[in-house]
Amino acid sequence: MPSIRKPLIPLAPHATNSLGLTVRDYEGSMSTLCAGCGHDSITAAIVQTFFELDTPPELIAKLSGIGCSSKTPTYFVAGAHGFNSVHGRMPPIVTGANAANRANIHIGISGDGDSLSIGTGHLVHAIRKNVNMVYIIENNGVYGLTKGQFSPTADIGSTTKRGIPNDVPPIDPVELALSLGASFVARGFSGDKKQLIPILKAAVEHHGFALIDVISPCIQFNNHQGSTKSYKYIREHELNEIDSVFLQPSEVITAELPADSSVSITMHDGSKILFRTLPDNYDPRDRNAAINYVNRAKANGEVPTGLLFVDHGLPDIHDLNRTTQEPLINLPFEKLCPGRNELMKFQESFV
Amino acid sequence: MKPTDINNPNFFHRVVDCQWACPAHTNVPEYIRLIAQGRYDDAYMVNRTSNVFPGILGRTCDRPCEPACRRERVDGTPVAICRLKRVAADLKGDITQRLPKGAETANGKKVACVGAGPASLTVANDLLPLGYEVHIFETALKPGGLMRTNIPSFRLPEEVLDSEIEAIVSMGAQMHYGTEIASMKQLLDNGFDSIFVGSGAPRGKDLELEGRRDGGESRIHIGIDWLQSVAFGHVTEIGKRVLVIGVGNTAMDCCRTARRLGGKDVKIMARRPREYFKASPWELEDAEEEGIEIIVNHAPKRFVIDDGQLVGMEFDIVKWDESATRSQVLDTVIIPCDDVILAIGQENAFTWIERDIGIEFGKWDMPVVDEVTMQSTHPQIYFGGDAAFGPKNIIWAVAHGHEAAISIDNQCQGIPVSDRPPVGMNLINQKMGLTEWSYHNDFNPSPRQQMTHVDLTKRFEDLSLEVELGFSPEQTAREVERCLNCDVEPVFRAQLCIECDACIDVCPVQCLTITENREDELDLRMHLTAPAEALDKLLYVSSTLAQTGRIMVKDENICVHCGLCAERCPTAAWNMEKFVLQLSYAGTSTHKGH
Ligand SMILES: Cc1cc2nc3c(=O)[nH]c(=O)nc-3n(C[C@H](O)[C@H](O)[C@H](O)COP(=O)(O)OP(=O)(O)OC[C@H]3O[C@@H](n4cnc5c(N)ncnc54)[C@H](O)[C@@H]3O)c2cc1C
Ligand SMILES: Cc1ncc(C[n+]2csc(CCOP(=O)(O)OP(=O)(O)O)c2C)c(N)n1
Ligand code: SF4
Ligand code: SF4
Ligand code: SF4
Ligand SMILES: [Mg+2]
Numbered sequence: 001m002p003s004i005r006k007p008l009i010p011l012a013p014h015a016t017n018s019l020g021l022t023v024r025d026y027e028g029s030m031s032t033l034c035a036g037c038g039h040d041s042i043t044a045a046i047v048q049t050f051f052e053l054d055t056p057p058e059l060i061a062k063l064s065g066i067g068c069s070s071k072t073p074t075y076f077v078a079g080a081h082g083f084n085s086v087h088g089r090m091p092p093i094v095t096g097a098n099a100a101n102r103a104n105i106h107i108g109i110s111g112d113g114d115s116l117s118i119g120t121g122h123l124v125h126a127i128r129k130n131v132n133m134v135y136i137i138e139n140n141g142v143y144g145l146t147k148g149q150f151s152p153t154a155d156i157g158s159t160t161k162r163g164i165p166n167d168v169p170p171i172d173p174v175e176l177a178l179s180l181g182a183s184f185v186a187r188g189f190s191g192d193k194k195q196l197i198p199i200l201k202a203a204v205e206h207h208g209f210a211l212i213d214v215i216s217p218c219i220q221f222n223n224h225q226g227s228t229k230s231y232k233y234i235r236e237h238e239l240n241e242i243d244s245v246f247l248q249p250s251e252v253i254t255a256e257l258p259a260d261s262s263v264s265i266t267m268h269d270g271s272k273i274l275f276r277t278l279p280d281n282y283d284p285r286d287r288n289a290a291i292n293y294v295n296r297a298k299a300n301g302e303v304p305t306g307l308l309f310v311d312h313g314l315p316d317i318h319d320l321n322r323t324t325q326e327p328l329i330n331l332p333f334e335k336l337c338p339g340r341n342e343l344m345k346f347q348e349s350f351v
Numbered sequence: 352m353k354p355t356d357i358n359n360p361n362f363f364h365r366v367v368d369c370q371w372a373c374p375a376h377t378n379v380p381e382y383i384r385l386i387a388q389g390r391y392d393d394a395y396m397v398n399r400t401s402n403v404f405p406g407i408l409g410r411t412c413d414r415p416c417e418p419a420c421r422r423e424r425v426d427g428t429p430v431a432i433c434r435l436k437r438v439a440a441d442l443k444g445d446i447t448q449r450l451p452k453g454a455e456t457a458n459g460k461k462v463a464c465v466g467a468g469p470a471s472l473t474v475a476n477d478l479l480p481l482g483y484e485v486h487i488f489e490t491a492l493k494p495g496g497l498m499r500t501n502i503p504s505f506r507l508p509e510e511v512l513d514s515e516i517e518a519i520v521s522m523g524a525q526m527h528y529g530t531e532i533a534s535m536k537q538l539l540d541n542g543f544d545s546i547f548v549g550s551g552a553p554r555g556k557d558l559e560l561e562g563r564r565d566g567g568e569s570r571i572h573i574g575i576d577w578l579q580s581v582a583f584g585h586v587t588e589i590g591k592r593v594l595v596i597g598v599g600n601t602a603m604d605c606c607r608t609a610r611r612l613g614g615k616d617v618k619i620m621a622r623r624p625r626e627y628f629k630a631s632p633w634e635l636e637d638a639e640e641e642g643i644e645i646i647v648n649h650a651p652k653r654f655v656i657d658d659g660q661l662v663g664m665e666f667d668i669v670k671w672d673e674s675a676t677r678s679q680v681l682d683t684v685i686i687p688c689d690d691v692i693l694a695i696g697q698e699n700a701f702t703w704i705e706r707d708i709g710i711e712f713g714k715w716d717m718p719v720v721d722e723v724t725m726q727s728t729h730p731q732i733y734f735g736g737d738a739a740f741g742p743k744n745i746i747w748a749v750a751h752g753h754e755a756a757i758s759i760d761n762q763c764q765g766i767p768v769s770d771r772p773p774v775g776m777n778l779i780n781q782k783m784g785l786t787e788w789s790y791h792n793d794f795n796p797s798p799r800q801q802m803t804h805v806d807l808t809k810r811f812e813d814l815s816l817e818v819e820l821g822f823s824p825e826q827t828a829r830e831v832e833r834c835l836n837c838d839v840e841p842v843f844r845a846q847l848c849i850e851c852d853a854c855i856d857v858c859p860v861q862c863l864t865i866t867e868n869r870e871d872e873l874d875l876r877m878h879l880t881a882p883a884e885a886l887d888k889l890l891y892v893s894s895t896l897a898q899t900g901r902i903m904v905k906d907e908n909i910c911v912h913c914g915l916c917a918e919r920c921p922t923a924a925w926n927m928e929k930f931v932l933q934l935s936y937a938g939t940s941t942h943k944g945h
Contacts, residue, residue, distance in 0.1 A: 002918045003786040006859045007794030009425055009911060024859075036851040036921025044856035191850055219851065219921045231849045235898045 001032045023051045028075040033068055036223075038190030038216030038231075039138045043075045045193045046107070046136075049200040050077055053248065061097055061104045065090040065119060068145045069111035069138035069216070088119025091126035094133050095317070101327040102318050105204060106133040113143040116152040116171045127180045130208045132316040134200070137173050137211070138190075140218035141229035148221025159226030172298070174308065177211040178291050183314040184210035185290065186307045189234055190217065198273075199307050201246040205267045208316045215303065239297045242284070242306025243277040265310055273310065284310055352872055354894040354902075357842065360776035363930040365889055366907050367837045369432055372419035374750035376934055377401040379416060379432055380838045384790060386439055387831040392446050394439035399450075401934065403473050403519075403749050406511040409437030410819065411502055413631065413744040421835050424885075424909055428799040430834045431822075438827050440511070451480045453523035458482030460763040463543040465532050468496020469745045470736025471549030472519050473752025474759070477937040479522040481760060486543070487524055490531040494520065496551055497737075498745060500579040501601070503608050504815040535704040535732075545731050545759040548704075548718075549748070552697040552737040558596065562654030567661030571654065574605045574694030581608055581814075590689020592616045594664055596651055597694030599629040603638045605692045610641050611814045617643050618686070620666065622650045623675050637818065641807065650678070655685055663687040697742045717741065724768045725755040733758055756937035772935030778928040781839055782917075788927055790839050792914040794859075795832035836912045838930045843903055845893040847924035850901070854916035854925050855880060862906040863916060865896065879904055 008024060016022050026047040031040050050060065057079030064070035066087035073082050081104070085093045090108045098106050115123050115137050126135070141154045150158075153173065154166040177185045184206045188196040196214065203210035215234050217223045223230040228237075249270035263284060265273040275284060283289055290309040297304040328336060355362060365371050369379040378397050385394035398405035402412075412433050420429030460483050464471035467489035475485045493499055494516050498507065520526060532538055538546060555573035557563075563571065570590070574597065580586040593614040595606045598621045606617045619638070621628065624647050628635060639645065649666040656662065665685045669678040699717060704710060711719040711728040718727050720734045727734055735751030737743060758768040781789045803820045804810075810818060822830060855863045861881040869875040876883040876890065883890060888908035895902060917925040 001786065002857070002915055003788070004793040004913065004915070006857060006915060007911065007913055008796075009794060009859055034921065035919045036849070036853045038851065040856055040919070041852045044852070191852060193852070217851070223849075231851060232898060235850075 002030055005030050017051055018054045019056060021051065021057075023047060025079075026051045026057065026077050028073070028078045031072070031075045033071065034220045036219035037068065037144075038140065038214075038218070039069050039072050040075070041190040041193065042136065042138055042196070042214050042216055043072050045190075045196045045200060046076045048193070049197055049204065052197070053201055053204060055105060055204070059103070059105055061094075061101075061106050062109065063090050063094050063097065063106065064109040065111070065114040066145070067111035067114045067143070068218075069109055069140075070114055071145075072138070073107075073109050088114050088117070088122060090114070091119065091122040091131070091135070095126060095129065095131050098131055098133060098317065099323070099328065101329045102132065102323070103327045106131075107204075108133055108135045110135070110137050111144070111151070112137055112139040112141065112153040112173070113151040116173060116176075120152075120171075124176075124180060127177055127182045127209050127211065129317045129320065130183055130314055132208055132318070133210070134203045134206075135209060135211045137213045138216040139173065139213050139229070140216050140222050141227065142218050142222045144218045144221060148218065153229075155228040158228040159224075161221055161224050163226060165226070172294075173211065173213040174294055175291070178287060178294070178309060181287075181314075182211050182309075183208035183311045185309040186210070186212045187303075187305045188212055188214040189238060189305055190214055191231055191234070192240075192305075195240065195243070195305065198244055198246040201248075202244065202267075202273045202307060202310070205246070205269060205271050206310065207268055207312065208314055215305075234303060237301060237303050239302035239304040240306065241277060241279045241304075242275065242282070242308065244273055244275045244284075244307045247272045247274060265312055267312060273307065275307075284308060287311070352868065352870070352875055352890070352892045354845075355890070355892050357891070358776075360774050360932055362889065362891075363776065363778075363838075363840050364932050366840060366910075367930065367932075368419040368421050369416035369430075369837070370932065372415045373401070374415065374747045375401040375403075375753065376932065377416075378838070378932065380834055380836050381931075382439060383430070383432075383435055383831050383834040384836070386435055386827065387791070391439050391442040392444055392449070395443040395446060396449055398436055398439060402746060403476055403752075404469060404515045404745065405436050406440035406515050407498060407507060408745060409433060409435075409440045410507050410511070411498070412436070412746055415746070421837050421909070421911075422833055425835070425911060426796070426798070431799055431802075431830050434800075434802060434822055435827070435830060438822050441821055450518050451476070451522065453479045454482035456482055457484055458763075460484065460544045461486070461542065462545045462547065462759055463488065463538055463541070464547045464549055465538070466496060466548070466550040466736075466738070467491070467494035467526070467528075468549050468551050468736055468748060469498060470551075470738070470748035470752045470755075471496075471547060472516060473749045474547045474549070474735070474756045475522070475524045476519045477753060477756035478759065479519070479524060481938045483759075483763070485524050486527060488527045488530045488532050490529070492528045494526065494528075496549075497575070500582050501575050501604065503578065503604050504582070505607070505611070505810070505818050506604070508815065508817050531703075533703050535710070536708050539708065539731070543731070544763050545733065547755055547759065548732065548734045548738050549736045549752070550701075550738045552699045552742045554698045554700045555693065556696040556698060558651060558693050558695060560651060560653050562656045565654070565656040566659030567654055567656045570661040570690045572690065572692045574601045574692050575697060577692055578604060578608060581612070586612070588613045590614070592688040593690045593692065594618050594620050594686060594688045595692045595694055596620050597696075598623070598627070599694065599696070600631060600634050601697075602692075602694035603630050603634040605694050606643045607638055607641055608814070609690075609692065610643065611811050614690075619643060619645045620649050620651065620664075620686075621645065621647045622669070624648065624671060627675055637804075640804070641810070649684070650680075652683060654691065661688070661691065664691055697737070699738060699741060723754065723771065724758045725751055726758055726768050730762065753936055757935070760937040772939060774935065775933035777931040777933065778840070778842060779931060781914075781927040781929055786918045788839075788914050790836050790927075790929075791832065792836070792839075792912070792927075794835075794911055794913055795829075797829045797833055799833065800826040800830045839912050839914070839927050840930050841905070841910065841912070841914070841916050841925050842928045843891070843893050843905070844924050844926070845896055845903065847922040848893075848896050848903060849922055849924075850896055850898050851921060853919040853921065857915045857919045859913060859915065860909045860911060862908065862910050864904045865901050866904060868892075868895070868902045875904065876906075879906060881906070883908060
């Protein structure tokens, strides 16, 4: 843990956003993670994302489960709402929080262990119901917090720090999400914020469940020679062909328009995702294409990254349930809970 | 860009802004840390090595270090470097044993110094321990030069001056007081191996206007001569209404002294607007605090003499254009007064140097002097202090003295004077534990401490009562923590970096970037985490990083040396290391095997 808090130095070059906040206003308390942990870089990317999106901190709800990754919401946007749930239970808590206040921006931070061991069932259903949230899996292939046991994303043949290989086949969160019908699927790398920040921005603006699998090396237990989630391995095996930028409505006007081959997706608030480069014949709106692409890359021993799939038109959980546009927390109690007589009347309607 | 050569001492030296700006390169952060630890003797000695007169300079230094101080760029006010120097000098114990001593055996070489000001005294300080026989010739009856004759004792107490000069004289300097050198030729003939001219710029400029020589002469004073007469006790009073002509520090000392000798209505009369004043801001403030009125845009026109008596001075009231280069007279005005003090500058006077003995004189009848070696065109004759390039200040006189001493030593030992001893450096690891450093790395947001002054009423009762009280222990404790330890450098070892971004994410001032290299420095500067717009501050550029072929770049402008980059670095690619500049003085040169 660092010896001091990051000093608050009032510097002129610190630009403010349209809310008059500096990037430092989107930070949280000092990280207690290991020095060099990939999770800290993801935290920094989240800070930058909300700063650049001019998001009011009080509109953000950050939730997590258990793990080193799940500790990180403490380290960003101190002014946001926060909930640290039990292991693997972040998705249902977000589902509840989102049901109560659909006006908030929900961001869930989880780990590969938290999401794909104990919490898999919950994750699966949050995807299925298209809960409107950003879901980040800080994927390091191990249970970092409990000292580096293999997690369900450990590749066959990758080894522990002591050299013992893994024999159990992994779950790929990207494939899982694509096959479950997720509306937004991406993969990033903690060591590449240039790629990650635009993906995060698009995910925040996406209406529905946005899954981002971020490879995030565990410096302590999974950054060695035999690892397939180390900084070095990812840099050597990353297949980074998909390049997208995110433009806020104000930026859309001045931005250069994409070349013919590129795809541009307009979000409901007028912001745009522009794909500047894509593999041949790839369309990020085509689920099968994405599945095939990911499979092919994996067969070649590559780790495909980028914003792989977006379907902006799918109904989210509120659309599916036809809830009112007004966040439920804003409804007066009498309206939310009309009382015994109304309930009786309702039940009688089935007779 | 090419990777930075951090083995060149100048790179990190420039990062230590104060030390770089100090003409004598005093190791400021080191002495500030020593003060923080209560090690005043050590702090004093660190100072003395470079600037020779810490007690004097702790009160009077022109402090070029302060405008350069990094803290100014961080919160708008520099560390009170000069005041802290005084703390070390005031609180030190008996350091006699630690002072340099005269040599036990003479080396057979004789050096003459003309004048006993700070420049000559520094030469003596450096040469006496090496066995030189140093003779100092001084017109006055006491040593110190302008420090004694012109800097008023309410700014610089006599005891402080005496004790720091005595430390040098007692090493065995042969002092010849009351001895004005009237001929350089003669001095040369006396068999000195080298001669150092530290005679200052002793002549105050006059103002030859109408009425200057019409009977009021006894009430029209040349500032530096008048201050000297006050210092020697020849002048003890002045009229009630005093006009001081001039806008430099001498003018401020004149008007403050006049206030103490009976001046009630003392005015600074300036031709140009205030932003063109030469006086240091703090001297102006001190003068104003003492009730001195500052009148700008008044150009002196004539001395008004009535019946052979000075009764006032006439001024043109002028209006300046924007750059204050051209003026237009709006009106004239007569301001009545009893005395006028002229403080409009000093000149050199080398009437005693014959022009046919090999010393070349150039522009403005100034000797031609090498800026590095301080040597004149005569191989045995050196100049320093105000005598070399015109009036400067004490710390420059000291810096010149050190360089001249090196040259004299070289010359006497048969080494070319252009052969300067090497400047060395050391980087010392500051790591004490995983996240523990041997210096206090936290940023302290305290504002600069204000100096407390003696009550106004008391001040005017005693000419020698020191006005500044010095920092209290509490103020000192707060001020030392404002220093950003600019000498404790994050040092980068590219081969260890795994490009995890931890340092970049944690840096509180966004001064680190991992990026693709660019040929053009300006281009690179604009593509950093935060653009590096201060072009006079260096970029620290690494060699190529192993995993991606990018480079690490550090903008040296505003790093606060908090050490967080090094704490968050998993491989210690960044590490905090103390940069120690190893300056050479006369006799420390390695090529002589001293
Ligand atoms: C009013 C005033 C206030 C100042 N305040 C400050 C201040 O606060 N801080 C600061 O840093 N600087 C200040 N200065 C400037 C500073 O005092 C000088 O820059 C500094 O003293 C120069 O040192 P020096 O060794 O070159 O010569 P000086 O200090 O001028 O000493 C020269 C000596 O040589 C002697 N001498 C000259 N000719 C001969 C000769 N032919 N034979 C024998 N002896 C001779 C003189 O008597 C004199 O003692 C001030 C100057 C003035 C005038
Ligand atoms: C119910 C329950 N079971 C087990 C644990 C022990 N445990 C804590 S963290 C963790 C795994 C965390 O792994 P991951 O989500 O990948 O996070 P990382 O630390 O790698 O970021 C486990 C098994 C627990 N805290 N609670
Ligand atoms: S154990 Fe691994 S995952 Fe946990 S903080 Fe350390 S490096 Fe990060
Ligand atoms: S902060 Fe300290 S070390 Fe840095 S320039 Fe100022 S006095 Fe010197
Ligand atoms: S010491 Fe490191 S973290 Fe601190 S300001 Fe300097 S570069 Fe940034
Ligand atoms: Mg994990």
